[in-house]
Amino acid sequence: MEIEVKKVDIxxxxxxxxxxxxxxxxxxxHVLSIDYKDNKWQKPQILPYGPMEIFPSLSSLHYGQTIFxxxxxxxxxxxxxxxxxxxxxxxxxxxxxxxxxxxxxxxxLFINTLTQLIKVESDWIPDRRGYSLYLxxxxxxxxxxxxxxxxxxxKYMIISCPVGAYYKEGxxxxxxxxxGEYVRAVKGGLGEAKTPANYAASLLPxxxxxxKGFTQVIWLDGIERKYIDEIGTTNIFxxxxxxxxxxxxxxxxxxxxxxDSVITVAKDWGIEVIERRISIDEVFEMNQQNRLxxxxxxxxAAVISPVGKIEHLGKEIIIxxxxxxxxxxxxxDEITAIQYGEKEDKFNWNYHIY
Ligand code: COI
Numbered sequence: 001m002e003i004e005v006k007k008v009d010i011x012x013x014x015x016x017x018x019x020x021x022x023x024x025x026x027x028x029x030h031v032l033s034i035d036y037k038d039n040k041w042q043k044p045q046i047l048p049y050g051p052m053e054i055f056p057s058l059s060s061l062h063y064g065q066t067i068f069x070x071x072x073x074x075x076x077x078x079x080x081x082x083x084x085x086x087x088x089x090x091x092x093x094x095x096x097x098x099x100x101x102x103x104x105x106x107x108x109l110f111i112n113t114l115t116q117l118i119k120v121e122s123d124w125i126p127d128r129r130g131y132s133l134y135l136x137x138x139x140x141x142x143x144x145x146x147x148x149x150x151x152x153x154x155k156y157m158i159i160s161c162p163v164g165a166y167y168k169e170g171x172x173x174x175x176x177x178x179x180g181e182y183v184r185a186v187k188g189g190l191g192e193a194k195t196p197a198n199y200a201a202s203l204l205p206x207x208x209x210x211x212k213g214f215t216q217v218i219w220l221d222g223i224e225r226k227y228i229d230e231i232g233t234t235n236i237f238x239x240x241x242x243x244x245x246x247x248x249x250x251x252x253x254x255x256x257x258x259x260d261s262v263i264t265v266a267k268d269w270g271i272e273v274i275e276r277r278i279s280i281d282e283v284f285e286m287n288q289q290n291r292l293x294x295x296x297x298x299x300x301a302a303v304i305s306p307v308g309k310i311e312h313l314g315k316e317i318i319i320x321x322x323x324x325x326x327x328x329x330x331x332x333d334e335i336t337a338i339q340y341g342e343k344e345d346k347f348n349w350n351y352h353i354y
Contacts, residue, residue: 001044001112005120008048013123021131021164023301028124028133028160032117035142036103036154044113046120049159059151060140067096067195068138070300073118073160073353075125075132076341081118082350083135084300084339086111088257093137095255096193101150102139110137111351117158118353126162129340134163134301166233166301167215171332173308173322174215174297176231178280179205180313184232184252186222191229191252198254202232218310220280222252227277234297234305235259238278239327240286241293248275258298258335264347265334280312287317294325304332 008029016026031049035042060066069089075081087107094104114135118125125133137158141151167174182205185191185198205217218236219229228247230236235256238245244266249255266273286292297305306328310317319325337343341350 001109003044003046003113003116005046005116006048007046007120011123016162018126018128018131018162021126021162023163023166024134024161026161028121028162030117030120032113032156032158034109034113034156036139036156037152039103041103041105041109041156044109044116046117054142055144057144057146058141059143059145059149062146063141063148064195064197064200065100065102065141065151066138067093067100067102067193068136069093069096069194071114071135071137072132072163072300072339073125073135074339074341074350075127078341079127080341081122081125081353082339082341083114083118083353084351085257085261085349086114086351088260089137092194092255092257093139096195097139099190099193100195102141102154105156114158115353117160121160122353124160124162126164129336131162131164132339134161136160163301166299166303167305169215169305171304171306171324171329173306173319173324175213175309175311176216176218176307177209177212177214177311178220178313179208179217181205183222183225184217184219184229187251189222189252192249192254194254199232206232212311214309214311218280221277226279226281228280228283229253231297231305234299234302236295236297236307237262238283238286238292239294239325241291242272244271244273244327245278246273246275247277250277256298256300258300258303261335261347261349262298262304262331265331268346280310283310284312284315284317287319292317292319294327295319296325296328296331303335304328
């Protein structure tokens with residue numbers, strides 16, 4: 001596949017403090033860019049990262065016809081570089097594309113251009129445990145038009161950031177509260193698509209949660225406001241007795257790839273995993289009965305994010321005395337060991353670049 005490559009004259013990598021990386025504020029030297037016009041994806045380009053010229057009438061700015069993904073590239077101890085489950089990210093990108101009327105992309109185009117970008121940016125992949133190169137593919141409508149309609153033209157890009165932990169808590173438990181007023185999504189809406197609207201919907205309630213001293217919102221379903229959907233930045237799991245329970249993919253929540261990895265690993269360990277609706281009242285009740293053993297979020301950026309406290313309607317529960325649960329720790333160790341090539345990749349999740 002022919003890709004045009006225009007490299008920067010001088011890399012900015014020497015100015016980056018790799019010891020103090022925050023999530024998402026340092027960007028590597030290059031971007032991948034592919035335009036869509038005349039009903040097809042055009043020649044891919046790798047270009048210097050920098051400002052883009054757009055018209056104020058860009059339709060995606062007005063109506064949000066935009067989708068994105070989040071993947072990670074890892075450097076193993078022996079220097080080998082791999083991407084975690086890009087095939088699943090490609091499937092989800094196309095699923096989001098269908099919901100937002102954005103053209104799909106072949107796996108060949110997706111993986112070949114991703115591979116080329118990673119090769120060009122390989123120096124940006126941190127070489128220490130807990131760090132990775134976060135890859136952000138996204139597609140947005142580029143017609144300049146103010147009527148509400150499906151765009152004829154698009155741009156697909158990948159930007160990348162060297163990152164550490166997503167939450168400042170790292171592997172320390174986060175705290176969550178429900179939102180009395182707002183919902184994230186309802187079945188039939190956009191909830192299962194990875195599209196900015198879902199994240200925009202979370203900003204105000206997340207700010208309110210922060211003002212009350214919590215890390216994030218735990219979303220309840222948009223109809224009965226009773227059943228737990230997800231955390232917004234991650235999916236969620238509950239260990240009750242010896243069962244690992246996670247809300248089902250009912251159309252309102254994101255089909256997380258780390259969610260799928262956790263289900264697969266847990267089943268492989270012989271843990272019974274149940275995808276079913278679980279109400280916030282049941283979680284509080286199970287905690288009361290000392291049957292709630294662990295709660296954690298799962299996501300590409302956050303990996304495994306233990307939950308130490310939940311507030312709902314003025315009542316609070318503390319899980320594991322606010323400390324990381326055994327399963328959260330074991331699952332984090334297992335998934336990251338596979339990602340960093342320290343354990344056998346028996347599910348074939350690592351896509352090796354070289
Ligand atoms: C990811 O986990 O990759 C996401 O896209 C979530 C976002 C909050 C960083």
